[in-house]
Amino acid sequence: MGALKNLPRAFAFASALILLPLAQSQAQGLVRDAEIETTLKRYGKPLFEAGGLNPDEVDIYIINDNSLNAFVTGGQQMYFHTGLLIKAETPQEILGVMAHEAGHIIGGHNITRTQAMGSAQGSSWIALGLGVLAIAAGAPDAGVALMASSQQAAALTFFKYTRIEESSADQTGLTLLEKTGIPADGLVTFMENIRVSEVLSARRQDPYYRTHPEIGPRIGALRNRAEVITANADPLPDEYQRELEMMQAKLIGFLQPRTAYIKYPLSDTSTAAHYARAIAAHQNRDETAALKEVQTLVELEPDNPYFEELYGQILFENGKFEESVPHHRRALEITQDHSLLYVNLAQSLISLKTKEANEEAEDLLHKALILEPGNAYAWRQMSFALGALGRKAEAELATAESAYVIGDLVKANIFASRAKDDLPQDTPxxxxxxxxxxxxxxYMQNNAPRQQRRRLNSQFSFEAHKDVNHH
Structure with a gap:
C-alpha cells in the first residue's frame, strides 16, 4: 500500500462481523497513512478518554479534500479533510477541532440528526398538503407557492436542530480541553481563520440556511471561556508541533509536490523539508533525488519507522521489489502497531513470487487483519498470496471479503459463492x-430497485456552511 495512498472512501468501513455495509460514497478519496493516523490517534486519545469514549473505538479517517472541514458520521467515525490538516497553524487548532467533533459523538448527535430529518420531512409534507388544499380551494397561485416552499420549510426545521448541536459541541469541546489541560485557544483561532470564507459568501446566503451558527457569534460565545482554559493549561509538549510539521510535510509532498519545492527549498535543511522533498521527488518520478533525500532522513533518525517505510515505498514503486523488503521489514521491527506496515512488507514479498515469500506474506496479512479486520486492501493482498500458493478457494473467499468491505456486494456474492462450493463444508x-x-x-434482492442513499447525509461538519451546498 505504501506510505500514503488515495483509496475509495469505502475502504474505511470495517466489518469484523457480518454486517450489511451502508451506502458509501465514492466521490472523494480516503488517504491512508500509518504515521498520520497514529499522530491523530495520539492527539485524540486524552480528549476521548476525558469524554468517556474508548479511544480504540473512535475511528479516524482522512479525506483528500483541500477545504477546511472535519465531521463525524456513523457513530464514532471522525473524518478530517487534508486541507484542514495542511492549513492548521498550530497543533492546538487540530486538537480544538477534534474536541468539537468528539462533542458531537458524546452528545449523540447521530441520533438527534436522524430525528431532526424526520421532523424536517414532517414540515415538508405539511407545507405540501397546504398547497394542495389551496389549489383545491381555488387559489392556485398561493397553492403553488406553498408547495414550492415545502423544501424550504424542511430545511429551516432541520437547521434549527443542527445549529443547536453545533453550539453544544463547541461547549463540550471546551470542557474536554479543560479536563485534559490542553490550551483551548486553537478552537477559537481556527474559527477565526475560516471566518473569512463565511464573510465572502454571507451576503448571498440566508443565515437560516446554514447547518451551523454564524462564525462571529460562535467565536464570541467561546472566546472568554477559551481564554480562561488556556491560561490554566500547560503548554503542549514540543513533540506535538514536530508531529504537525511532519504530517504537513508528508501531505504536501504527496498531494502538492510542486508546492513542496516552494515551501521547502533546498536551502531548508530541516527534517520536515527533507521529508517533503523526498516525497515530492518520488511523486515527480525523480528516483535519484527521492532516494538521496530519504537516505538523509534515515541517517538523521535511524529508528524512525516511517522513514524506512518511505524508503521501501520508493524502491517498490520503482520496481525494485527485493530491495524494498529490508526497509519495510525494518519499519515493522521498529513498530508493530499499525496494520499498513504489515501490508507493505507483505506486498513486497508477494512481488518476489516465491513460495517462502508468499507464506510469510500470508502470516503478515493475518496479523494486519487482526489489527484491522476491515482493511480491504489487506484482504486483496491475501487473495494474491493464497492464489500464488495454489489455495484457490481461500483466495476466492479473501476476494469476497475485500469486495464486501468496500460495498461491492455483487462481486462479494459471486466470489463467496465460488468459495463456498470449493471449501470443505461446515469449516469456519x-x-x-x-x-x-x-x-x-x-441485500441485493431487497435493495436492487432502490438507489443507495449517500452516507454523508448524516454528517456533522465543523465548517460553518459549505457542507449545505456540498452535500
Whole structure:
C-alpha cells in the first residue's frame, strides 16, 4: 500500500462481523497513512478518554479534500479533510477541532440528526398538503407557492436542530480541553481563520440556511471561556508541533509536490523539508533525488519507522521489489502497531513470487487483519498470496471479503459463492463464505430497485456552511 495512498472512501468501513455495509460514497478519496493516523490517534486519545469514549473505538479517517472541514458520521467515525490538516497553524487548532467533533459523538448527535430529518420531512409534507388544499380551494397561485416552499420549510426545521448541536459541541469541546489541560485557544483561532470564507459568501446566503451558527457569534460565545482554559493549561509538549510539521510535510509532498519545492527549498535543511522533498521527488518520478533525500532522513533518525517505510515505498514503486523488503521489514521491527506496515512488507514479498515469500506474506496479512479486520486492501493482498500458493478457494473467499468491505456486494456474492462450493463444508471458512453469500444475496434482492442513499447525509461538519451546498 505504501506510505500514503488515495483509496475509495469505502475502504474505511470495517466489518469484523457480518454486517450489511451502508451506502458509501465514492466521490472523494480516503488517504491512508500509518504515521498520520497514529499522530491523530495520539492527539485524540486524552480528549476521548476525558469524554468517556474508548479511544480504540473512535475511528479516524482522512479525506483528500483541500477545504477546511472535519465531521463525524456513523457513530464514532471522525473524518478530517487534508486541507484542514495542511492549513492548521498550530497543533492546538487540530486538537480544538477534534474536541468539537468528539462533542458531537458524546452528545449523540447521530441520533438527534436522524430525528431532526424526520421532523424536517414532517414540515415538508405539511407545507405540501397546504398547497394542495389551496389549489383545491381555488387559489392556485398561493397553492403553488406553498408547495414550492415545502423544501424550504424542511430545511429551516432541520437547521434549527443542527445549529443547536453545533453550539453544544463547541461547549463540550471546551470542557474536554479543560479536563485534559490542553490550551483551548486553537478552537477559537481556527474559527477565526475560516471566518473569512463565511464573510465572502454571507451576503448571498440566508443565515437560516446554514447547518451551523454564524462564525462571529460562535467565536464570541467561546472566546472568554477559551481564554480562561488556556491560561490554566500547560503548554503542549514540543513533540506535538514536530508531529504537525511532519504530517504537513508528508501531505504536501504527496498531494502538492510542486508546492513542496516552494515551501521547502533546498536551502531548508530541516527534517520536515527533507521529508517533503523526498516525497515530492518520488511523486515527480525523480528516483535519484527521492532516494538521496530519504537516505538523509534515515541517517538523521535511524529508528524512525516511517522513514524506512518511505524508503521501501520508493524502491517498490520503482520496481525494485527485493530491495524494498529490508526497509519495510525494518519499519515493522521498529513498530508493530499499525496494520499498513504489515501490508507493505507483505506486498513486497508477494512481488518476489516465491513460495517462502508468499507464506510469510500470508502470516503478515493475518496479523494486519487482526489489527484491522476491515482493511480491504489487506484482504486483496491475501487473495494474491493464497492464489500464488495454489489455495484457490481461500483466495476466492479473501476476494469476497475485500469486495464486501468496500460495498461491492455483487462481486462479494459471486466470489463467496465460488468459495463456498470449493471449501470443505461446515469449516469456519465455509461458514464465513456461506454467511457472505447469503447476506449479500438477500441485500441485493431487497435493495436492487432502490438507489443507495449517500452516507454523508448524516454528517456533522465543523465548517460553518459549505457542507449545505456540498452535500
Amino acid at each position: 471458512k465455509w461458514r464465513r463464505a456461506d454467511d457472505i453469500a447469503a447476506i449479500t444475496q438477500a
